[in-house]
Structure formats: C-alpha cells, structure tokens
Amino acid sequence: MADDPLPESGTPPRWRRRKEARPQEIVAAALDVFTERGFAATRLEEIAARAGISKGTLYLYFPNKEELFKAVVRSAIVPNLEMAEHLLHDFPGPSMEILAQLLEGIGGRIMATKVGGIPKLMIAEAGNFPDLARFYLDEVINRGFRVIGAVIERGVARGEFRPVNVAHTVRLVIAPVLMIAVWRSSFEPVEGKPLDVRGLLAEHLDHLRRALQPEGPGGDEA
Amino acid sequence: MADDPLPESGTPPRWRRRKEARPQEIVAAALDVFTERGFAATRLEEIAARAGISKGTLYLYFPNKEELFKAVVRSAIVPNLEMAEHLLHDFPGPSMEILAQLLEGIGGRIMATKVGGIPKLMIAEAGNFPDLARFYLDEVINRGFRVIGAVIERGVARGEFRPVNVAHTVRLVIAPVLMIAVWRSSFEPVEGKPLDVRGLLAEHLDHLRRALQPEGPGGDEA
C-alpha cells in the first residue's frame, strides 16, 4: 500500500525490483478495491495504483482479472477454512464449544479484516462468472458446510445435540454470519450506526444452544 | 414478451402503440435481466429486446438505467411488505403462527417469482449506488424489520416467547430467508440441485420455536 520509506540520499529510482513482495501487495490491494466496488466495477488500473505499480505489471503476475480475483479469494478465505478444520479435529471439548469458537472466530475476522466483503462479491458475480462461482462453491462454501456439518454430527453422536436435519441446520448456523458479512459490506456504511456483531453472535449462539438441546424427558444438563 | 396473436388479415404491423402497457412490461423485463445479470452487467438493449421494444423506446419511459432500476425495486417489493403489515394487524392467533405464515409467505414468493433476486441486487449495488441503498434501507429493510420486531414483542408480551433481545432476534429470524434468496439467486444455478426451501424453512421454524420457548422453572410446557 505505502511506499517503502527508504530515506535514500540522491535520486530516488523510478521503481525497484520487488519480485517476491509484489504478488501479496497486489492481492491485498485487489481485496480492497474488489470489496469496495464489486468485480465488474473494479478497474485494474486502480488496483495497480494502490499497489504502487502500473497496470501492465499486474499482468506479469496474474494472467487476467478473473485469476487475480481467484487469488484474492484463496488468500483471504482458504487459510481460515484450514484453521476451522484443524479446530474440528483437535478440540476435545463439547461440540457447542467448537461451534461457538468457529462463529466467534469468523465474527472477529469479519470485523477486523476485509474478508467479510468476499461473500458480497460472490453473491453479486456468481451469475456472470459461473466458473468463479463453481470455484467458490467447491473451495469455500462446500468446504465450510462440511466442517460445520461435521461438528453437528459429532454433537448428535455424543448426545450433546438432539437429532436434527444436518444439512438444514448447517445453513441455519451459517445464515446469521452471512447476514453480518453482507450487512457490514452493503448497508452499514449507508445507515451509519455500526452493527453489534458480538451481541448478535452471542444471541445466535444462545438460540442455537436451546434449539439443539436434547429434549430431556426428566432433568437435563449432565 | 410475446406479440399479441391477432390473426388479422393483411399485413402484420411492425409494431403497435402500447403507451399504457409499456411501463409494466419494461419493468417486468428489467426485473428478469437485472436479477440474472446484476446492475452493471445488464445491457439496456437486452431489457428492450425482452420487452419487445427497441432501446430508444426505453428512454421514452425512464430517464436512465438507475431510475429504471428503482422502479423495478419498488414494484417488486413494496406490495409484499404491505401484505405483511396487514397480516400483523389482523391475525388474532399465537405469535409463532404469524411468524410461520410470514416466513412461509416469503418462501413461497421466493420460489414462485423473481423477487428473490432483489436482495442479491441490492447487496451487490449498495456500495456503488448509495442513494439506492438508502431507499432500500428505508422502504424495505427497516420496514420489514419493524414488522418482525412487532411480532416478537407481541409474543413476549403475551408470554408466548421468553424475553429476548428483539433487535438481534429479528435479524436471526430473517437471516435464513436472506440466505435462501441469495442461494437461489447465486449458487443454485451453478450447483444444479435445487435447495429444499420448504424443508429449510420448516427446520428454521422448529429451531425458532425451541429457541423462543419460555423457560419453565420445573416442568416445562403448560
């Protein structure tokens, strides 16, 4: 984003070789612009400007707009998914706890970074770029669904949750997160007042706990 | 969309004056194309073609693309909201029943018509068209939130629901509906298999019933 602050004496060179650093910088700039403007309305020239390079240089690192976009999605989302998958395998405690950590982790990321803008982007562009949608469906959505689904199945198997329709419940778990991401991307800037993300997620988890609670004939709670 | 099949003898006229009918036809065609392609990617020529007119004729009825878009949103959404508000005032039964009818009504509409594509559109374009976003926020979102909020408050007041954070709960009630609309607009065509809207809504309502149920101190269920 910013120029390197080398206080070099003499003539500042017009540019500098940064072969290693460029891709990340470009992807970071691209995430910014894509989430602000949407895919179609984003001009590669603006991405280049924010990355401190020229448009032609973009094409040294990415073959076209679509591949750049894919790189953005990969770098923004995939690591998160990997973390979620690890959490699922390594965490020994109650399943509800995994769900809570997952959702709170995502909530934190949505508030702290710009990844929350990606869903908006995909929603908007899926129709016009089917192979992009396919990519997102395979690499992000279905993988995310699988993780949540596994947690729910784990909970049911361990008797922590009542038996539910897993496929549907997965979507019900995710829906509020999606709403948060979408709201922050699209309407919060217009409305002005910030969404209470933490509070909303806490309420969601509270509702989920009650909705998933096994129906005890007598007393519940171990 | 189709020409009127007057089997008139002689020469079929190249076109026909339809001053009264045109606006609706254009808006209907525009809804189709906008929801399929998004705002930016929609070509006015395609809307014109689907409405059975030429591009120039569009500009006799709407000053520009954005105003046409606003007209589409108004005509697709506002009537539905009015129906919801009437239901709230007229229905005497349990609050959960109102919620169920509301959600099922919306679900039915999403499946039967193309209005489900509007949220996608607004999510996508809110950033680029702030005044459009403002309009949608005021006329659609906040009005919708107010209706759901009123139902929940009614339920709490009547002892049908436990006390909850109303603002948050409203969003939790709506989130799955939003997810359904978005899914059908953006990813269902790519994935191929249809989303089980009815089943998902039923599961949502089941979860809601449990999540909102008043907590009995000893035995539950009156």
Added chain:
DNA sequence: GATAAATAACTGACTGGTCAGTTATCAAAT
C-alpha cells in the same frame, strides 16, 4: 366512409467514453 394531414410512438445507427488486455520500449540488476 374515404382520404389526407397531424401527431405521437417507436426505431436503430451513431457517438463518446470506458476499460481489459497487449506490446514496444526502457531501466535496473547481475
């Protein structure tokens, strides 16, 4: 009730501007 003049709906070729992607050229690094 036929014909002509006037009007309003409609058309489609055109313009001006934008932007993804290309390439001829240059400067830095080795």
Added chain:
DNA sequence: ATTTGATAACTGACCAGTCAGTTATTTATC
C-alpha cells in the same frame, strides 16, 4: 552485455445515452 521487472501508450470491444428519421394511430376534411 544480457536478462528481467516495469512502464505507458495503444488497441479493440463494449455499452449508455442520443437523435434524425420511420411508422402506427388519430383527427380533420371532403
């Protein structure tokens, strides 16, 4: 001296919006 990173000018396609001209319909006239 050669290779590689980077540039900036260029191309070609696309599309919102315009407008001079065409055609259906209505109104006036005989």
